[in-house]
Amino acid sequence: MSKKYEQLAKLIADRVGGSENVSTLAHCQTRLRFVLFDNKKADKEGLKSLEGVANVIESGGQFQVVIGTHVEEVYEEVTKFVSPNLDEQLVPKDNRNVLNKLIDFISGTFSPVIPAISGAGMVKALLALLVLFDLVSNDSQTYYVINFMADSVFYFLPVFLAYSAATKLKCSPYLAVALAGILLHPNFSALVVAGDAVTVFGIPMRLVAYGTSVIPILLIVAVQRYIEGFFKKIIPNAVKIVFVPMFTIFITGLLALLIIGPIGSYAGEYLAMGFEFMQEYGAWIAPTLIGAFLPIMVMFGLHHGIAPLGVMQLTAFGYEGIFGPGAIVSNIAMGVAILMVSIRTKSKKSKQLASANGITALMGITEPGLYSIALPKKYPLIAAIIGGGIGGLYAGITHTVRYTTGTSGLPAIPLYIGEDIGNLINILIALVITAVITCVLAYFLSFKFEKNEEESIESEKKELILENTIIRNPIEGQVFPISEVKDEAFASEALGKGFAIEPSEGRVVAPFDGKVVTIFPSKHAIGLVSDTGVEVLIHVGINTVELNGKYFEAFVEAEQPIKKGQLLLTFDLEKIKEAGYVTQVPIVVTNTPQYSKFETLIEGQTQKEKAVFSVSV
Structure with missing residues (x-):
């Protein structure tokens, strides 16, 4: 088995609080689903910062770590580091409301069964194609055998x-x-x-x-x-x-x-x-609402409480129009909107992400694109909501249904093949309506939401032409190797090469000319990029995210240009120590793979703005 995700799995296990904080662990198509004894013990912001984690969501009593379509491989590695604690005496009182408990129960019950249901559904879809192209007859023994193979899961x-x-x-x-x-x-x-x-x-x-x-x-x-x-x-x-x-x-x-x-x-x-x-x-209601708002439902995990209704309708009538039609038009809308980003954006990184995640969304898995492209850029989400809603409305008005369950992307089209070919034609029309409206909206909205073309081109040039860079000391104090930081994520260099400082004062200044990429809401960490393309994370203290901004003050904001030596943050060093936190400050180059050589120029007590670290292409 590949150990490709072993390091990521270990970091996830550590940041959810280890085995002693995990009551149950499961996964769906894109998420690790933890039930924790105490969600406050999990480092939510630390998890979000991990490369390979798209988002972290608390919903329905679950602590959900969004990974992507390769979640099963990550899950297998996580189980090596996490053994759920089955001691019921340790489980805290469940204070969730009835709705959250019900959603959690339905989600936890149906999620493990979905692969079997989807697999059986796709077998029935394959059988429908064989009949459609006259390769198998409805009254043949071949049809009879394949049909009960697929029906076994439902029976x-x-x-x-x-x-x-x-x-x-x-x-x-x-x-x-x-x-x-x-x-x-x-x-x-x-x-x-x-x-x-x-x-x-x-x-x-x-x-x-x-x-x-x-x-x-x-x-x-x-x-x-x-x-x-x-x-x-x-x-x-x-x-x-x-x-x-x-x-x-x-x-x-x-x-x-x-x-x-x-x-x-x-x-x-x-x-x-x-x-x-x-x-x-009211056949139009559910497909319209799900077609429009499925991305929002996915963000909060609510879709797992609705999808089983479709299974119940299917088992009762042999068809379902509650979840499937709305889900497929929504996913196609999201895929088209994200692919439009790949055409309109001038950022190489966004273009690559949008191209890959757009295709994945068309196949029925939208979460990677939702979190990496649609939410940050906003306009793809707006276009997908409108396009998916209108496509769902058409599917509902025409009473479009699917005859079995499966994925909700382009591969699901055969699920709509029935005795009446009109049902298949209607879902195809719904998808065309969805794609056209979403495409047009995303295109025109992109003029407002995408960055100025000249700035994007200049940024692209900087991404492509990286330069050797000197990183100057942003905090006065004792410079030491990052391998000695009391946090394995930094010490193992999983987050990138760099150095660390034991600060002697509570002021952080810019280590180069560039701009602020991001500043965490808790103000304990700030991401920067230099004019020469070096991306740097300055993380004040270990686990100081738990302070929720207490003792920190920021003097800059995201996307703001900065000059070398400019004040970025201040923090109360003594108060943080008194609160029991390690005050070491790791400083890492987060785009480490784009460089070939790193060198610490000076160690020991060092004043601000001294050259301390060299990055070479």
Whole structure:
């Protein structure tokens, strides 16, 4: 296995607070999803500053680290450094509101199942293409076999959901699967088919086909958690391994067949009636809202609470128009808007990012482009919201649906192939409308939002023609090797080559002529770029982000030009020491890969503005 992301994984593990602060860890298509015992122990700003981390979001009770499409590889490395703490006594009281708890539960239950559902959906899409091009007949054995291969995931969906729900609720996933097996057992299915009245201990049992159902098993596992937990507390350890599973299966199983399952089935039926009503009288609402605002939902993780509604509609009717149509037009809108940036921007870095992330968005994964391009530049997000909303409106008005689930990008188009070819034509029209409107809006908005062309060209020249640079001492104090900094991210040079200072005063001045790239809200760190192209991060203290700006004052702002020796920041050195923080100041060249040679010119006590570090191309 590649260790490409080992260093990044270690830094992520450290900055979320280590194993002792991690209750659970999972991942979706683009994010690491932590549930932490104490979010305040995580270095959120430190995580955001890592190369390879697009953003950090706290939503639905989860601490989400946005990575990108390679998240699974990063996850595998993170698990080497993080072992979730399963001691329930350490879990703090859950003060989240009901909505956040529900979103967290739904997200945590459905996210692990999505790959199986998507894979099965794409198999059905492939089968639809084979039929469309007359390569396979609807009444052939080949069609029959491939069809039940794909349908197996949907029929046994209660089993998949049982396992993931139990894992989320921290009860036995294997007992949960056993309970799901009761609902799908051939003997029970035979009773349902026969339709004769059945009683258990004199109690009539409602005969319901639970294959493809969703709500009943979620309710059953929720009850299992309490029944299993109760017997774990009262049964002696010596016989717990036998009697806890016995009582859990016996009692929960009877409750499932006689009470919980029927209640869940009634809820599912009413939900299906709601879906049917919406599809008949308000089919445009969901695709329009999701087409427009899916990027916002993604930012806050809310889409994971909505997408399962589409799965429920699909299992009830064989099609879904709640999430899929809106999601595909939104993702295409985002992809087109980002690709327009690659055409309009004069920045080489932005052009490269936009080209790669735009294509990724067209394939259905928008988060890398959303955080790296659309949000910083604003106009691609505006264009995508408007274009996606109008495309979603058309899809809704024409009652466009998809017949199975899968990705929400260009590869998902075959999911809309049904007996009526008009459905496929309508989604294609919706995508064309989306792409055209988004493209035109992004183009015209770019004139307002993109930087002046001449400035961009000059900046590009500086990016391409880097010069040897002398970095002067920005803080009076003791200069020492960065390898001795009491923070592994800096000491390991993972963030770049550089040097460090133990300050003797609380004033930071510009080490060269250039401009301010960024200044952190907590004012403890500032990013600069010299007129010769060297990008430098000055980080005052270790973990001082926790002070939230206390004891710091900034005298410049982002994008402001600076001159060598100009005052940038001040900080109360003694107060920071009294607060217990290490006051070392790492100074790193963040675009280290663009240079070949680095040399510390002087060590020991050094005054401000003395030449201390040399960077050579």
